Amino acid sequence: MRILFYDTKAYDKASFEKELPNYPDIEIEFLRTDLVPRTASLAEGFDAVCAFVSSNIDKETLTILHAKKVNLVLLRCAGFNNVDLDAARALGIRVMRVPGYSPEAVAEHAMALALACNRRLYKAYNKVRENDFSLNGLMGFNFYQKTAGIIGTGKIGAAMCRICRGFGMKVIAHDVYENPSLKDFVEYVSLEELLGKSDLISLHCPLTDGTYHMIQLDTIKKMKDGVILVNTSRGALVKTSDLIEGIRMHKFAGVGLDVYEEETNNVFEDRSDEILEHSTTARLLSFPNVMITSHQGFFTEEALHAIAETTLQNCQDARAGRKSENDVQE
Numbered sequence: 228m229r230i231l232f233y234d235t236k237a238y239d240k241a242s243f244e245k246e247l248p249n250y251p252d253i254e255i256e257f258l259r260t261d262l263v264p265r266t267a268s269l270a271e272g273f274d275a276v277c278a279f280v281s282s283n284i285d286k287e288t289l290t291i292l293h294a295k296k297v298n299l300v301l302l303r304c305a306g307f308n309n310v311d312l313d314a315a316r317a318l319g320i321r322v323m324r325v326p327g328y329s330p331e332a333v334a335e336h337a338m339a340l341a342l343a344c345n346r347r348l349y350k351a352y353n354k355v356r357e358n359d360f361s362l363n364g365l366m367g368f369n370f371y372q373k374t375a376g377i378i379g380t381g382k383i384g385a386a387m388c389r390i391c392r393g394f395g396m397k398v399i400a401h402d403v404y405e406n407p408s409l410k411d412f413v414e415y416v417s418l419e420e421l422l423g424k425s426d427l428i429s430l431h432c433p434l435t436d437g438t439y440h441m442i443q444l445d446t447i448k449k450m451k452d453g454v455i456l457v458n459t460s461r462g463a464l465v466k467t468s469d470l471i472e473g474i475r476m477h478k479f480a481g482v483g484l485d486v487y488e489e490e491t492n493n494v495f496e497d498r499s500d501e502i503l504e505h506s507t508t509a510r511l512l513s514f515p516n517v518m519i520t521s522h523q524g525f526f527t528e529e530a531l532h533a534i535a536e537t538t539l540q541n542c543q544d545a546r547a548g549r550k551s552e553n554d555v556q557e
Contacts, residue, residue, distance in 0.1 A: 228546050230255045230301065231273040233262040233282060239303075242531040243539070250539045252546070267291035275299035275542060280306040286314035293318040299545050303538045304525075306461065307555045308434045322555040323541040327382040329530030334386035336485060336524040337429050337459045338394075343518050344455050344481025345370070350515060364515075368426075368453075368480070371395040376425025378441075379432030379460065380406040380413070387429050388413050399424060402432070422449040427457070434461035442466065447473040453480045459524040462486040467507040474514050483518045484511070 232243070235257040243255060256273070260266050262282040268291055270276050276297055278284060284300060289311060292300070300315065302324040315322050343349060345367040354361070375391035377384050377400045385406050391398050398413045400406075401421045406413075418441075422428070428450065432438050442456070443466040450456075456479055458465055467488040473479060487508050511517050525534075537553065544551045 228253050228275065228542060229273045230275045230277050230542060231270045232257045232277040233260065233266070234279050235259055238526075238531060242535040246532070246535040246539055250543060253539060253542055262288060264288045264291060268295065270297050271295040273297060275301055275545070277301040277303055277538060280304040280309055282309060284310040284315075286311045289314045289318055289320055293320060299323070299542070301538050301541055302555070303534050306433065308461070310555065312555060321545055323545065323551060323553045324555050325534050325537045325541075326553060328533040328537060329525065329527060330382035330386040332527040332530040333383045333459050333524040334390055334431075336520070337387055337431075337457050337483070338390050340457050340459070340483025340485065340518055340520065341370075341427055341429065341455050341481075344457075344483045344516065347481075347516075349518060370427065372397070373426035374399060374424050376400070376421040376428045377413075378402070378418070378421065378428065378430050380404075380409060381431065383460075384429075384431030385409055387431055391427070396427070418446070419449060422446055423451065425454060426451065427455045429457040430460045430464050432460060432464065434463055439463055440466040440469075442470065444469040444472060447476075447478055450478060452478060455479065455481045455483070457483040459485040462488040467511065471507065471510055471514075474511075474517065479516060481516045481518065482511075482514075483520075485520045485522055485524045487511070487519065 230253065232255050240257050247253065247255065262276060262278045262284060264287040267288045270292055276292060278300060298320055300320055300322045305324060305326050307324055310322055347365045347367065351365050371394060373396055375396040375398050377388050377398065380388060380400045380402045385408060388398050388400065388409055392412050399416050399421055400413050401416060401418045405415050441464055447469060465488060474482065489508050512519060541551060541553050
């Protein structure tokens with residue numbers, strides 16, 4: 228089976244090539260360009276394409292892939308809001324994903340952002356580099372016995388709940404579905420109650436019509452003053468212009484973002500300078516209590532191995548006509 232791999236980074240190629248010997252019937256050709264309608268025609272002669280959450284897999288892209296006899300889209304990520312699933316079904320194209328490659332990797336990064344914001348680590352580091360060892364502007368607060376509000380308690384959110392519990396925090400959560408594995412120490416509450424009670428709010432939910440801009444001015448006003456907000460999930464969960472207004476209102480002790488609303492493939496590795504072309508993201512960078520990282524939450528050795536292994540197994544299952552829990556469905 229031949230796979231055309233779009234938007235290849237050096238680490239993608241290394242992790243997949245390391246795993247490929249275990250799948251001798253699979254051949255991969257790696258491309259640096261991303262999957263969009265104008266590049267979909269490159270898939271002629273391939274059985275499947277491998278894409279990322281930044282790829283544009285809309286009806287036009289899928290129609291071109293179908294014309295090139297591609298019948299499988301392999302997403303090497305958990306998110307699939309960039310795929311027109313109705314069009315995929317109509318065209319008979321199977322879509323598979325990697326739903327839980329390393330929940331701990333993303334959750335640990337979320338806590339790292341929270342700690343960095345709280346203890347002003349970026350500011351402290353820069354002060355010391357300038358031979359300034361004063362503590363001015365570095366005051367934080369204990370997480371111990373504070374309240375962590377986790378929005379979304381799937382695998383990543385659940386991992387974040389366990390981390391917060393380890394810090395001695397009271398953990399409350401909001402989700403459409405309660406996670407039974409958390410019943411012993413997590414209290415599920417309404418979104419309004421979570422916003423009003425939490426000292427740390429961490430977002431771990433998918434991007435849907437219902438969650439789009441769930442953090443906007445009205446919900447920000449319901450938060451505690453001095454709250455820390457972390458988003459390692461999807462950028463569009465937060466309305467950036469309203470977040471900026473909330474920061475100017477001194478609502479937040481800190482904001483940690485690994486994803487951003489204007490995020491496109493252009494702000495990933497090797498193109499990081501182009502982030503400054505995005506006005507609201509650049510404005511966020513101007514605030515001293517905002518910590519932004521380059522969508523690196525997933526970026527651990529263990530996660531990359533799991534992504535490669537699961538993606539190739541998905542390909543194998545599709546080739547054999549086997550059903551899989553990794554099929555994308557709504």
